[in-house]
Amino acid sequence: MENLDNKVLFAKKGIKNTKQRNMTYNILMQENLPVTAELIFLKLKEADEKISLSTVYRILEVFISKGLVIKRNLSEDNMAVFEINNMEHKHHLICYCCKKMQVIKGCPLGAYEKILQEQTDYDISGHRLEIYGYCPDCKEKK
Amino acid sequence: MENLDNKVLFAKKGIKNTKQRNMTYNILMQENLPVTAELIFLKLKEADEKISLSTVYRILEVFISKGLVIKRNLSEDNMAVFEINNMEHKHHLICYCCKKMQVIKGCPLGAYEKILQEQTDYDISGHRLEIYGYCPDCKEKK
DNA sequence: GTAACTGCAAACCTTTTGCAGCTTG
């Protein structure tokens, strides 16, 4: 599962192209949703990759520092989750029941940020929004 | 710093009125912003209260289960923060630089949630929003 | 060849738990 794109990308960012980094990046791309370090670790094990959990954390740290990955903490539990930084502004819709997460494209907050900036005299540069509810499947079960 | 209101409140919720709970509740009221368990612990120590950190966590747990307190995790670091649940829908504006937090009253998402509900067929019941930027003081320093 | 990366084990930090003793209603 060697990936030429990754090789080029890593070179551009000035980091070495190792098997572990390559695979970690592929998994993040495949998932395309915030995942825990643990999950990445397990997927790598599954794929018969020799890797340790601390390496996963170190790789993610490097990816974050190079702007390739974003780290966040979801509100419920206190585990960090990681996802590819594809520079796309987006939010997530999360099911209270099954914890499924789906991407919401578009953002309703552009105008609001401007208003808030005037009201508060802050220099507003970002926000974080998660929407919660029950997905169609879980909604029925209730 | 005995507080009669707390006594009545605790009685109504069916929990015992101890010095530690009383003081913890007072601190949360005074702060009126999300704080860590550690900070509550330190404030109690400062006030010469004999308390252990695990008791703080246990008290917060009880308060949460009775609906008196809300727990959340902020995006940056992985420590939980706790605040009084005054049933008011609100969000926070957080300074990237000095980490100061201020309450934003009002919410721009009411209409958006309805639209999203139709689009996604989810049963939407809540959201979580934090706005980030630089406060007037830190803005100048830059 | 050397600077950078990895695995392993141990440390760290926040949060939880078990238990014996103490307090509240």
Added chain:
DNA sequence: CAAGCTGCAAAAGGTTTGCAGTTAC
């Protein structure tokens, strides 16, 4: 007095770090 709190110390997650050995460029 009994039920339920608390303090202490130890355990339990998730994450980070030190170090010796390995790998990529």
